[in-house]
Amino acid sequence: MMKTVYTFGGDAPHDDPRQRDKTVTGGKGANLAEMASIGLPVPPGFTITTEESVGYLNRGEAFSDKLRDDVAEALAHIEKSVGKKFGDKADPLLVSVRSGARVSMPGMMDTVLNLGLNDETVEGLASASGDDRFAWDSYRRFIQMYSDVVLGLDHGAFEEALEIAKEDRGYFTDTEMTADDWRELVGQFKQIVKAEQGKPFPLDVNEQLWGAIAAVFESWDAERAKVYRRLNGIPGDWGTAVNVQAMVFGNMGETSATGVAFTRDPSTGERSYYGEWLVNAQGEDVVAGIRTPQYLTKARREAAGAELPSMEEAMPAAYEELARVFDLLENHYKDMQDIEFTVQEGVLWMLQTRSGKRTAKAALKMAVEMVDEGLIDEKTAILRVDPMALDQLLHPTLDPDAPRDELATGLPASPGAASGKIVLDADTAELWSNREEDVILVRVETSPEDIHGMHAARGILTARGGMTSHAAVVARGMGRPCVSGASAVSINMETRTLRIGSRELKEGDVLTLDGATGQIMAGRVSTIEPELAGDFGVLMEWADKHRRMGVRTNAETPEDCKTARGFGAEGIGLCRTEHMFFDAGRISAVRAMILADDEKGRRTALERLLPEQRSDFAEIFRTMHGLPCTIRLLDPPLHEFMPTRDEEFQELSDSLNVSMDHLKRRAGELHEFNPMLGHRGCRLGITFPEIYEMQARAIFEAACDVTAEGGDPVVPEVMIPLVATRKELQILRKLVIDTADQVFAERGASVEYLVGTMIELPRAALMAGEIAEEARFFSFGTNDLTQTALGVSRDDAGRFLSPYVEKGIYARDPFVSLDVDGVGQLVEIAVERGRATRGDIKLGICGEHGGDPESIAFCEKVGLDYVSASPYRVPIARLAAAQAALRSGE
């Protein structure tokens, strides 16, 4: 039969591997056993397994008989170790009871200290410690804590009673309270309990203990804990362990103390001890903020100019012991530790250790330095840094010390901070930006027509749209900070003013956005530029050494290409040619093409576009120096290029010499009920082959030209979007090949190239075996694949996706992190069938998921050749790919 309870400390054995297994004894219990096993001073205690909590809840809140026996036995171990008896009137053993799930989890019962006190044992504690005041203070603390945490009574009543007691006596601080004062208050506290719960405070110490254990077990099913689990994808059947441990007292006078510490600076990563402590106090006092905690080291105290002595100065012996323990723990755990300790009458006790949380910058520094120190190897260093945390490091951030005049908060849609003058449309943004002014583009929501304005702006603010709205996606791609869905913002285009919350602003007023938090502030707030320190470069180099997958970028401007190359992109995974169509100089030719009555008219307009596209591609090829470039032929439905505003219609009407009415009717005819599923992608190529022909020609002409300039030969990868059948690809591949042949014949030169397709429709994934006969590569367009497989329009999902994630229907936004269970199956099917047909088919991903670490791990698992991410996500992708490769080798 499995053990229900594990003892630790004293002379307990620690050799059962289950005891150091977090799934059995929880994070805290496993670490306590681990510390005890390496000889650190841990107050003796025991851990009840997570399995028992699951059993308790499944049985309808009933303890097993075995547990009752085992707890009694384990309690005897503590009694024997510390030489005191639980409930002993002369010299009682007191214990703490703490929850401890596999991962730290808010909403769970936290801690009950001093358990085992009652009207009799308190006297024993007083006489044994020789400190009446300490005993009664401990007793009142116990009643207060137990009532709050175990009995679930309102803690306000107790605090009020304490306040009144102090007032009555003319005291300012708790420390003025005498033993008698506390004794009197204990009497009041007991009355409060009786009044509140209708029965007296439990004085039987065993009843106290089992009550606390039950409370921990039951807190697993508390509403807050459930919500947290749902949000963090923690299974409900893990359960929680319970840790019962002999009390040690940091509040036994001036030679006692309590504190929390990090073995390195969690904010900078510097290798220096970092922490806070309080003399003559219990753990809760450090965090409660009633007394100001003191610095741990002299150096820190002096740097801060603080008066109160550091522990290093006040308790040199205990501090030296603590420092020894720090080093021991770092060496043992090979990581920075977050520690709780208590000094009781000069003796150091360790209450907890765990890997410490840290900032991105600190994580990077620690990882690199620990390798230098020989503490960890490169692989471990790579796995230590959260790829998403890098995002903070790549963008400017607001100076945390600068004052902020906050107006409202929206969604943190794209990280970074920016200040600038408000502009209300894309043209103004471009105009003012050309005058060298910093601008913030504020729109209800953005559309492809706003791209030039978004590019010109330092930041983007929208009143509508979620984390995956057009504004958010494009801004992330450009590395522009963006706050989206700020519903407090309302815009009046006539007066060119806007209201944010209760404040009225006008175009030209200065605004600051924090894209990492969603904060919107009036005026300029100073920012701090990102420091891509040496550590970043070192870690990235290691990552590149250990990853298997290539990392490309989604980019279509030479600027974006340069940024991505700077971040280490190894090619372009997705160049969206339609973005080039929106350019002010070209849109009229695009519109003329759309409005043409026949193929001849379309060809005339396309001839105007050809040189433009050719120079776009040439510029990109030059920037990429022979790295592979996947260029997607025109994808969006044509109506996206049509004007929406009357002025634009008027302009177009003038320039094309066609009546407004005709234009509007034509625009109306292009309307689609579900454009996402409409006349777009390769369907355009099938119905208007001359468009794809022009694009293919521009690609091959540019490739020939740039190759002729010398340097690395260009190898374009021509990608046909939205393919659902082999036949579509067959027809369009032939068109591309024919065009290439023509261009090569005309130029008397040729380049290597590939023709492939996006896999972005469920049917394409299922038919990948056939489609691969026509495709040299597949690029998974997981945005559209998610939209179609789930039947969810990304643009419309805002209304239900949040409740969906809250209710746990989707663990995460499926447009942010790939739905591995559903969409993932389609990707796997396509990979398998594609490779079966064509063993050397190139496989990549170019959806937004290509920059998401969890999705990247999936790509590694199914064996893609590369991922492609927006420029600012390239470093994240590199690190995530390395981690995925290392983990898959585990």
Added chain:
Amino acid sequence: MMKTVYTFGGDAPHDDPRQRDKTVTGGKGANLAEMASIGLPVPPGFTITTEESVGYLNRGEAFSDKLRDDVAEALAHIEKSVGKKFGDKADPLLVSVRSGARVSMPGMMDTVLNLGLNDETVEGLASASGDDRFAWDSYRRFIQMYSDVVLGLDHGAFEEALEIAKEDRGYFTDTEMTADDWRELVGQFKQIVKAEQGKPFPLDVNEQLWGAIAAVFESWDAERAKVYRRLNGIPGDWGTAVNVQAMVFGNMGETSATGVAFTRDPSTGERSYYGEWLVNAQGEDVVAGIRTPQYLTKARREAAGAELPSMEEAMPAAYEELARVFDLLENHYKDMQDIEFTVQEGVLWMLQTRSGKRTAKAALKMAVEMVDEGLIDEKTAILRVDPMALDQLLHPTLDPDAPRDELATGLPASPGAASGKIVLDADTAELWSNREEDVILVRVETSPEDIHGMHAARGILTARGGMTSHAAVVARGMGRPCVSGASAVSINMETRTLRIGSRELKEGDVLTLDGATGQIMAGRVSTIEPELAGDFGVLMEWADKHRRMGVRTNAETPEDCKTARGFGAEGIGLCRTEHMFFDAGRISAVRAMILADDEKGRRTALERLLPEQRSDFAEIFRTMHGLPCTIRLLDPPLHEFMPTRDEEFQELSDSLNVSMDHLKRRAGELHEFNPMLGHRGCRLGITFPEIYEMQARAIFEAACDVTAEGGDPVVPEVMIPLVATRKELQILRKLVIDTADQVFAERGASVEYLVGTMIELPRAALMAGEIAEEARFFSFGTNDLTQTALGVSRDDAGRFLSPYVEKGIYARDPFVSLDVDGVGQLVEIAVERGRATRGDIKLGICGEHGGDPESIAFCEKVGLDYVSASPYRVPIARLAAAQAALRSGE
């Protein structure tokens, strides 16, 4: 080595099964061999295999050496059988050369007669036949035909020359031409050939033969043949056979004749010989229309009051022989035969036999009667009738003899014919229809708001939209004739007039629609009511006996339910509750519900809807007498219920006492970019559970009420739409069960019920294993499954689906016939995984495909339990299901 040539007739053996295999010798060749083998008089000949034609084309149009040898040998067989030599100057053997693919195929080379004639053999033919005129007539026919069919010259030049020759001589008919006239014309014909092709007409008989064989082979790759194959899904690698056969002459005087015949009446199905013949003529004369063909039987001639004698009267001996052959053939082939014959000097020769095409009515009658006659069994009878042909029989049709004033033609979107007054909106349709007027609803396109008007109308005409547009689908469901996409129609709502082509009409003018052809006619055209004769009932009964799958109907009104029951529906597979929401009496409550600010407001509005829904369901349950009813909870996005016109907004504003502005803003907020992928289906149930709760309550209250009335207990099947995850179904299933428990507790009564889901998203299909844990049944919503798997919006597909089908990208419109390769995979996966989880899960289909015979065959193959079709498709589904079951047993 495989035989390249098979001989038939004479003393040729016919025992090689490959010779009677259409895939080897083509349809014509196989039948000729078959006829010869049962002793019928077939002129001797040979068939070149289809394989040789494939080889010829693959080799770049070159004959194999083996073929040359084998043809020479086979020619010797003919020579020996008829006792004449090919190219013999004294008494030459003449042959016909015909193509013969596996299926009859327009665009292929048809026939060359009299091959083997030249300037020398024509004299031999003349002396041997003793008929100069016959010989020269045959020669000029040969040159004319060979030049047209083999040499590809323009036949106009020959016809012109003949016309001039007759004019010059003052003749009116060809029969007036003498031997010398023909001889002179032959000279002119040869000059024409030389002028046109630059070289003389081939006089070498072997060159003639090989030229004709090559022409047949090459015609397989002719453009027209390719187009036909693409449209009919015939593979390009089948190839065609060539049949070379000794000529027999129906034009050797008054004891010779030629004709075509059916063994039964192909239009009524009556058991009486039916056909046409001509004395002293060759086959082409019968179809050319120069001479009026005569009736075959005396009875027919008399019935038609014709003068010219029937064959029965004119050639009683040959006729008797022919009748004997008819019976022999029917007995042999067990089917009505379509026959070509020639009588040469009193001797009957059979040139072709094949199963004859027939009308739906005839097919039905023949199938039933042949079973009575013991010719075929029930299973064969079931397989004989094309299920889609039944569609003609179930709807009124236009009197073929009534005059028609045709205005334009649109798409034949829903069969049947109707006349009525033009109305231009749904409300008017309802109003006038309530005044007992027949109306035709004419709209640019229809939307769910028009349902009541479509129901009130006798027929529907739309200017836009395809065969699967809203109008088409709903009209078919209701059994209303519909012509859609009639682009000649333009509507002016202000003047309430419409223009069709060049004609101006106004509301109230009478129009007639033929939904089977797409014709639109001015005024009233009289119609013929369908006769559901006894044959129909008999065949349906047989079908029911042999089918495995159940057949249900998609219906939501008691009227539709009654129609479907009349057609044999065994339950409701899909009752769309939203149709009930559009009812004029309810829409305001629906809108109030949508516009409510909170749950409380929504509940108040829903309380008004509850009794209405309850009575809807009660009425349906009563009509269905305990048959299973699958009721789908609310599916469409809420904005579909919002007003679109200003008057409606005004009305709503008045009734709800809310400003127009607010209403319009709210409607704007509900706008979605891709409503098909938006906030609809179970997403409504998750975000507004009170809606589904009301609907579930209405269902269970109605079920309890109707069950309490006595009769068969009601077993509702509650269907949750658009599920993508198990969790959605889990949450909503619990809501339905809780509501049921409440209702049962309140009523003190309960009913059996099932909760299940639609599988209409790719993710749902892939996750069917999990989802089945919560679902008692799956109903495949193949409309949406097609939209999402293919990424095609049905409403927008018009622009590219036709070119797609034309280019062979999709063999058929995937919304009409299930895309078995792609969408079919998802269905199969879901069936397999659903059954693995829950062995007894009920599986059905409720998409439009449930009424399509090919899709029904697929449903049988994957083992669904039932299909559900619109009421008028129920008989089609019954027959198709029976055929599928019989074929799967083959």
